[in-house]
Amino acid sequence: MGDLITMDDLTNEEILQILDDANILLPVARGELYLPLLQGKVLGNLFFENSTRTRMSFETAMKRLGGEVLNLSSIGSSVAKGETLYDTMQMVDGYSDIAVIRHPNQGAAQYSADAVDIPILNAGDGAGNHPTQTMLDLFTIREAHGTLEGLNVMMVGDLRYGRTTHSLSHALMRFGAKLTLVSPKSLKMPTEIVSDLKSHGGDINETIDMASSIDSADVIYMTRIQKERFPDEEEYNKVAGIYKLTAGDLGNAKSGMIVMHPLPRVNELDSSVDSTKHAKYFQQAFNGVPTRMALLCRGLSVNVPRKVK
Amino acid sequence: MSEMRRVTAICNGTAIDHIPSGNALQVLKMLRLDVGRSNPISMVMNVPSGKMGRKDVLKIEDRELNQEELDRLALIAPKASVAIIRNYRVAEKRTIELGSELVNIVRCSFSNCITQNSREPLPHKLKIISSEPMEIRCSYCGRHQNVDEMVEFII
Numbered sequence: 535m536g537d538l539i540t541m542d543d544l545t546n547e548e549i550l551q552i553l554d555d556a557n558i559l560l561p562v563a564r565g566e567l568y569l570p571l572l573q574g575k576v577l578g579n580l581f582f583e584n585s586t587r588t589r590m591s592f593e594t595a596m597k598r599l600g601g602e603v604l605n606l607s608s609i610g611s612s613v614a615k616g617e618t619l620y621d622t623m624q625m626v627d628g629y630s631d632i633a634v635i636r637h638p639n640q641g642a643a644q645y646s647a648d649a650v651d652i653p654i655l656n657a658g659d660g661a662g663n664h665p666t667q668t669m670l671d672l673f674t675i676r677e678a679h680g681t682l683e684g685l686n687v688m689m690v691g692d693l694r695y696g697r698t699t700h701s702l703s704h705a706l707m708r709f710g711a712k713l714t715l716v717s718p719k720s721l722k723m724p725t726e727i728v729s730d731l732k733s734h735g736g737d738i739n740e741t742i743d744m745a746s747s748i749d750s751a752d753v754i755y756m757t758r759i760q761k762e763r764f765p766d767e768e769e770y771n772k773v774a775g776i777y778k779l780t781a782g783d784l785g786n787a788k789s790g791m792i793v794m795h796p797l798p799r800v801n802e803l804d805s806s807v808d809s810t811k812h813a814k815y816f817q818q819a820f821n822g823v824p825t826r827m828a829l830l831c832r833g834l835s836v837n838v839p840r841k842v843k
Numbered sequence: 844m845s846e847m848r849r850v851t852a853i854c855n856g857t858a859i860d861h862i863p864s865g866n867a868l869q870v871l872k873m874l875r876l877d878v879g880r881s882n883p884i885s886m887v888m889n890v891p892s893g894k895m896g897r898k899d900v901l902k903i904e905d906r907e908l909n910q911e912e913l914d915r916l917a918l919i920a921p922k923a924s925v926a927i928i929r930n931y932r933v934a935e936k937r938t939i940e941l942g943s944e945l946v947n948i949v950r951c952s953f954s955n956c957i958t959q960n961s962r963e964p965l966p967h968k969l970k971i972i973s974s975e976p977m978e979i980r981c982s983y984c985g986r987h988q989n990v991d992e993m994v995e996f997i998i
Binding site for chain 2: 620649726
C-alpha cells in the first residue's frame, strides 16, 4: 500500500530513501529536466479546506513528472450539497490513480484510505497530521545540516493546533533530536503527543520563553498562531503576537542554524530575518515539490532512477 | 463465596462476577440494561473478594449476554467472569477478552473526528493500545479516549 496517513507509515529507512529520491528529482522539480515518470497517471487533488502551497506543490510535482491533476474543492461541488466523504471518495477512486486529501475533520485521511483502494496521501486533517509537510521539513533540515541525527530543534508558536509540529516532532524524535517546545500555556503541545514522545525516549523541554534557547538551536521552527482554529476571537487575541522572531534575535545564533516556517506567516516571523543566512522558509516551500514528487512515485510504486540527466 | 449469598441464586440468566468495585452501575449502562428493561437485576457492590479486595457482582435474570455485549464489558470490567445460568446451574462460563479493536461499540468522543458525521457509513473503530493501563485511541483520528467517559459514547 502506498498510503501516507501519519509518519508511522514510514520507517526511518524509508524516510531516508524518499529524501534521497527527492534529492535526485531536484533538477526535475526546478524544471531543468523533464522526466515523465508518472505519464498517464492521474492525481485527485482533494482540498476540503484552503491551501496554497500544499495544493500547488502537489500539482506542480505531478505535472513535472508528466502526470495529470484533477482538482476538487468543497465549494460548489457535491460536498457542499452534503455528500459524505465516503461517497466522494468512491467517485475519486473511479477518476484517479492516487489522491491527496486535506480535510477539516481529523481522521479524514485514514477514513478515506479505508474507503477506497487507491493510495491516499494525507495533506492535513484538522489539527491531526500533515506528513508530507513533515517530509519536506526533514528534506530542508537534511539539506542544511547534512543529517537528521541529534539536532537541537526549537518549535515555536501554536503547538496545540499546529499539525505541522505534531508530525515533525514525532519524526525528529526518531532521529534522536533534542526538542525545545516554546508556546504559551494555552497552546502547549497536546499531552498525548508529549507523553508519546517521552515514552520513545525523547529529550523534550517545554517552555514559554523563546529567547533563551535561540543560541543553542540548530533549527528554529516558527509557526503561526492559527486564528481559524480558535473557538472565539477573545481567546485568539490573548495569545496572538506573543512571539516575534527578528534578525536582531539571531546575533548569537549558531552560524549553521536555520529558521523554518511552514507559511503563511503573520507577525511571528519578521521580514528582517529574510535577508539573513538563516532564512530557509522560502527554500522549504520550494522543497515541497521534489519531496512530493518522491512521495507520488512511492504511492504509485514507480521507482525513481538513481541518476537523472 | 459468602458475598454470593447476599442475593439469591437465579434460575436463568447471567451472573457477572469480579467487576471492579464501584463499576457495577457503569456495567449496566454499558450493557444498556439500565433503562427500559423489565427483567429483574440484582446488584451487590463493594463486597470482599479474595482476588480483588473488593468487587461488585451483577445477576441478570432471564437474559444471556452474547459476545458483542461481552466486548462492551471488556472496556470497564476486563477481568470480570461471566456465567450463563440455566435452571440454577452454570451452563457456560465465558471469559472476557479485550480484542485489539472495538468495532461499532463505542464512538470516538472527539468533536472534530470524521466519524462524528452520522451519515458516514464506515464502522466506528477504536484501537486498544494497551490494557494495563487501559489506553484506547480512535483508529481514524488517533485521539486518546477517556475510558471513564466512554460509557457516554456507546453506540
